[in-house]
Amino acid sequence: MExxxxxxxxxxxxxAMAGLPAWASGWSKSTLEKGxxxxxxxxxxxxxxxxxxIPKTDTPGAGELGVGGFVQKMVTDxxxxxxxxxLKSGVSNLDEQSIQRFGKSYSDAGKEQRMQLLQDIxxxxxxxxxxxxxxxxxxxxxxxxxxEYVMTNLTHYEMIPARYHGCVPVTKG
Amino acid sequence: xxxxxxDSTKARTYDAIxxxxxxxxxxxxxxxxxxxxxxxxxxxxxxxxxxKDYPTTNMMPWEFEHRExxxxxxxxxxxxxxxxxxxxxxxxxxxxxxxxHPYIQEKPFDWIRxxxxxxxxxxxxxxxxxxxxxDFEGPARDKFxxxxxxxxxxxxxxxxxxxxFAGITGNKDGIxxxxxxxxxxxxxxxxxxxxxxxxxxxxxxxxxxxxxRAAHITDPQQIHLDQGRAKCQHRTICERGxxxxxxxxxxxxxxxxxxxTGNMTxxxxxxxxxxxxxxxxxxxxxxxxxDANTKEMMEFYADIIFLNAAALNSNLVLxxxxxxxxxxxxxNDSGVLGKYVxxxxxxxxxxxxxxGFLDSTTDGRxxxxxxxxxxxxxxxxxxDFLRGYAAGFGANRQTYNERNGLGESLKAGLLETKYGNWxxxxxxxxxxxxxxxxxxxxxxxxKDPFGMPMLKINVGYDDNDEKMIKDYxxxxxxxxxxxxxxxxxxxxxxRNPGNDIHEMGGARMGKDPKTSVLNKWNQLHACKNVFVTxxxxxxxxxxxxxxxxxxxxxARAVDYAVKEMKAKNL
Numbered sequence: 124m125e126x127x128x129x130x131x132x133x134x135x136x137x138x139a140m141a142g143l144p145a146w147a148s149g150w151s152k153s154t155l156e157k158g159x160x161x162x163x164x165x166x167x168x169x170x171x172x173x174x175x176x177i178p179k180t181d182t183p184g185a186g187e188l189g190v191g192g193f194v195q196k197m198v199t200d201x202x203x204x205x206x207x208x209x210l211k212s213g214v215s216n217l218d219e220q221s222i223q224r225f226g227k228s229y230s231d232a233g234k235e236q237r238m239q240l241l242q243d244i245x246x247x248x249x250x251x252x253x254x255x256x257x258x259x260x261x262x263x264x265x266x267x268x269x270x271e272y273v274m275t276n277l278t279h280y281e282m283i284p285a286r287y288h289g290c291v292p293v294t295k296g
Numbered sequence: 297x298x299x300x301x302x303d304s305t306k307a308r309t310y311d312a313i314x315x316x317x318x319x320x321x322x323x324x325x326x327x328x329x330x331x332x333x334x335x336x337x338x339x340x341x342x343x344x345x346x347x348k349d350y351p352t353t354n355m356m357p358w359e360f361e362h363r364e365x366x367x368x369x370x371x372x373x374x375x376x377x378x379x380x381x382x383x384x385x386x387x388x389x390x391x392x393x394x395x396x397h398p399y400i401q402e403k404p405f406d407w408i409r410x411x412x413x414x415x416x417x418x419x420x421x422x423x424x425x426x427x428x429x430x431d432f433e434g435p436a437r438d439k440f441x442x443x444x445x446x447x448x449x450x451x452x453x454x455x456x457x458x459x460x461f462a463g464i465t466g467n468k469d470g471i472x473x474x475x476x477x478x479x480x481x482x483x484x485x486x487x488x489x490x491x492x493x494x495x496x497x498x499x500x501x502x503x504x505x506x507x508x509r510a511a512h513i514t515d516p517q518q519i520h521l522d523q524g525r526a527k528c529q530h531r532t533i534c535e536r537g538x539x540x541x542x543x544x545x546x547x548x549x550x551x552x553x554x555x556x557t558g559n560m561t562x563x564x565x566x567x568x569x570x571x572x573x574x575x576x577x578x579x580x581x582x583x584x585x586x587d588a589n590t591k592e593m594m595e596f597y598a599d600i601i602f603l604n605a606a607a608l609n610s611n612l613v614l615x616x617x618x619x620x621x622x623x624x625x626x627x628n629d630s631g632v633l634g635k636y637v638x639x640x641x642x643x644x645x646x647x648x649x650x651x652g653f654l655d656s657t658t659d660g661r662x663x664x665x666x667x668x669x670x671x672x673x674x675x676x677x678x679x680d681f682l683r684g685y686a687a688g689f690g691a692n693r694q695t696y697n698e699r700n701g702l703g704e705s706l707k708a709g710l711l712e713t714k715y716g717n718w719x720x721x722x723x724x725x726x727x728x729x730x731x732x733x734x735x736x737x738x739x740x741x742x743k744d745p746f747g748m749p750m751l752k753i754n755v756g757y758d759d760n761d762e763k764m765i766k767d768y769x770x771x772x773x774x775x776x777x778x779x780x781x782x783x784x785x786x787x788x789x790x791r792n793p794g795n796d797i798h799e800m801g802g803a804r805m806g807k808d809p810k811t812s813v814l815n816k817w818n819q820l821h822a823c824k825n826v827f828v829t830x831x832x833x834x835x836x837x838x839x840x841x842x843x844x845x846x847x848x849x850x851a852r853a854v855d856y857a858v859k860e861m862k863a864k865n866l
Binding site: 175176177178180184196197200201202203238241242245260264265266267268269270271274277278280282283284285286287288289290291292293 | 354357361362363365366367368483484485486489490527530531653654655656657658659660661693697699702703704706707710713715
C-alpha cells in the first residue's frame with residue numbers, strides 16, 4: 124500500500140515528465156524537483172560561465188541555449204556530493220575573484236574579463252578550481268553539442284537514417 | 297482454495313497455461329493459440345503493449361534531461377541493473393529493480409531481469425545464430441554435463457519455422473560451425489571489416505568473419521506485414537521498443553499474433569508461486585498465482601503447462617512446486633533440478649586501430665555487427681581448455697572534435713568534425729561448462745516481497761574460463777596484428793557472471809531421467825503435461841546466443857504437446 128501511495132505522489136511531482144505514464148515516470152527521479160543546487164545568483168554566474176566557454180558568434184552560445192541549467196541538473200542529479208560541493212564552491216570562488224579583480228560579480232563582468240578569469244584558472248595552480256572548470260567545460264560541451272539547436276541546425280542529427288553503407292568516400296564537411 | 301464454486305473453477309480453467317511472456321513464452325503462446333487451445337498467459341510484471349507503452353521510443357536526444365545518463369539515486373538503488381550496458385534513461389523502465397526483486401548471491405551474480413509483458417525481448421541484442429551439430433554433440437564428446445537428447449537435425453526444421461516468422465537478417469556463409477538459416481537480406485560489412493575478413497581467410501582455413509545474424513526485418517515478407525511490422529529503420533535505439541516492429545519482440549510479434557486468434561487470455565501482475573500437482577491424477581492440474589497488486593493467492597487450471605519464466609525463475613517455480621510426490625520440487629526425482637547452471641563468458645575484449653581506408657567512412661547506422669564463429673576445439677580437442685568462444689567484431693571510422701581552449705576557438709573546434717583512424721574492436725562470447733556445483737536453490741527462511749522463497753545463486757568462473765579468456769586474447773590479438781592493426785590492446789573487464797544475460801540450465805534436457813529433468817521434448821520426465829522451453833532446459837550453452845534456440849524449442853515442444861494431448865497421452 125505504501126508503495127502505491129508513493130507512486131501516486133511521485134506521478135504528481137513529476138509534472139515535467141508530462142506525457143509519460145506513471146510507471147515510466149516512476150523511473151525518473153522522484154526528487155527531481157527537490158530544488159536546485161545553486162541559488163538564483165549562482166545560477167546566473169554559471170550561465171555566464173558556460174556562455175564564456177562556448178560564446179555567441181553568428182550562432183547562439185551555450186548560455187542562450189540554457190546549457191547552464193543542464194550543467195547544474197547533471198551535477199545535482201547524476202554526480203556525487205563531492206562534485207556538487209565542487210560546483211558550489213567553484214562558482215563562489217569564481218565570483219569572488221571577479222569582485223576582487225574587477226569590482227563586479229562574474230555575471231556582470233565584461234566578456235573579456237570573464238574569459239580572463241577562466242584562463243587564469245586554466246593556467247593556474249589551484250587544482251580544485253581546475254577540476255571545477257574541467258567538469259563545467261565537459262558538461263558544457265555535452266549540453267551544447269546535444270542541444271536541440273545544435274543537433275538540428277549545425278550537426279544535423281538523423282533520427283531515422285533508414286540505411287547503412289559500409290564504405291563511402293569521406294566528404295569534407 | 298477448496299471453497300471455489302464450480303463456476304469459478306470453470307472460469308479459471310484453460311486448455312493451456314503459459315508462464316511468462318518473453319521470447320520463449322511468446323512463442324509458446326503463439327503456437328498453442330494457433331492450434332486452437334484456449335491459453336492463459338501469466339506475466340508477473342505489467343502489460344506493455346506494442347508502441348503504446350514505449351514512452352521513450354520517439355524522443356530526441358535532447359529530450360532526455362540527463363542525456364541518457366541515469367540519476368545517481370536510481371543507479372545507487374539498482375547497482376546490479378546499473379552494470380548492464382542497456383540500463384539507461386531511455387530504457388530503465390524495462391528493467392526489474394534490484395530492491396523490489398531481491399535474491400541471494402552466494403557468489404557475485406548480476407541477475408538482469410525484465411519483468412513485463414515481452415520480458416527481455418524488448419531489451420535483447422537481437423543476435424540469432426543457429427547452433428551447429430558440434431554444439432549439441434559437445435557434452436557427449438567432451439564428457440561434461442550429460443548428453444543432449446536431441447541433435448541439430450531434430451531442431452533444424454524448427455529453426456526454419458521460427459526464423460521465417462521472426463525475420464532474421466544474415467548472409468548464407470556456408471560455415472559448418474554455424475548453419476545457415478532462412479535469411480532476409482544481410483546488413484553490410486564495412487570496408488575495414490571486409491578487409492579483416494580477407495586477412496583472416498588468408499591466414500587460416502577455419503576462421504571466418506561474417507556479418508551478424510540478427511532479428512531485424514531488412515526485407516519485409518508478407519508474414520511480417522501480416523503481423524503489422526515494418527522494415528528496420530536503422531535507428532539503433534532498439535532498447536526503447538521499436539514502433540516499426542523492425543526487430544523481433546514478443547510485444548510486436550508473437551503476443552499480438554496469439555491475441556488475434558481469440559484464444560489467448562493475458563494476465564499481467566501474476567507472480568507464479570508454483571505448479572499444482574495432483575497425486576491421484578499423476579499430473580499437473582494448474583498454477584498457483586500471487587496477484588502482484590493485491591498479494592491475493594489464486595489458482596488457474598489447464599491440461600498442459602508451459603513454463604517460460606526465464607531460466608532462473610523457471611528453476612525457482614519448479615523448486616517451489618512441492619507435493620507429497622515431489623517433495624524436492626516438481627519433476628525433481630533425479631535431484632539435479634537447480635544444478636548444472638552455466639552462462640556465457642563475455643569478459644574479455646580487444647581494441648585496435650587501422651590506418652588504411654582513410655578516404656572512406658560509413659553512412660547511416662547499423663543495428664548489428666560482424667561476427668567470428670567459434671574456431672577452437674571444433675572438430676577435435678586441441679587446447680588445454682574445453683569448448684571455445686565466438687567473438688563479435690566491428691570497425692568504425694573514428695571522428696572527433698577538437699576540445700582545446702575556451703571561447704570562440706573551442707566552439708569552432710567542436711563544430712568541425714575531423715576523421716581519425718578506423719577503430720576496430722572485438723569481444724569474446726565463451727561457452728562455460730555446466731557443473732553440479734553451479735546451482736540455484738531456495739533459501740529456507742528468507743522471502744521476497746511477494747512471499748516467495750528467495751533464490752540463492754551460486755555460479756562462478758572456473759579455471760577453464762580463465763584459460764579460454766587467455767586463448768581468446770592471444771588468438772584474436774594475433775589476428776589483429778596480422779591484419780596490420782595498430783595499438784592492439786586487450787582488456788579483461790572481470791564482469792560478474794550474469795551480466796552477459798545468458799544464464800542457462802538447472803532443469804536440463806537429457807536421455808536419462810536419473811540425471812536430467814526434461815526429456816527430448818522439453819517435457820518433465822516425471823510429469824508429462826509440464827514443458828520447460830526457456831533457458832532452464834539447456835543441457836550445455838554453446839557459444840551462440842541462445843534466444844533463437846529457445847524459440848525453436850518452444851515451437852517444437854508445443855507441436856509435440858498438442859499431438860500428445862489429442863492422442864490422450866498427457
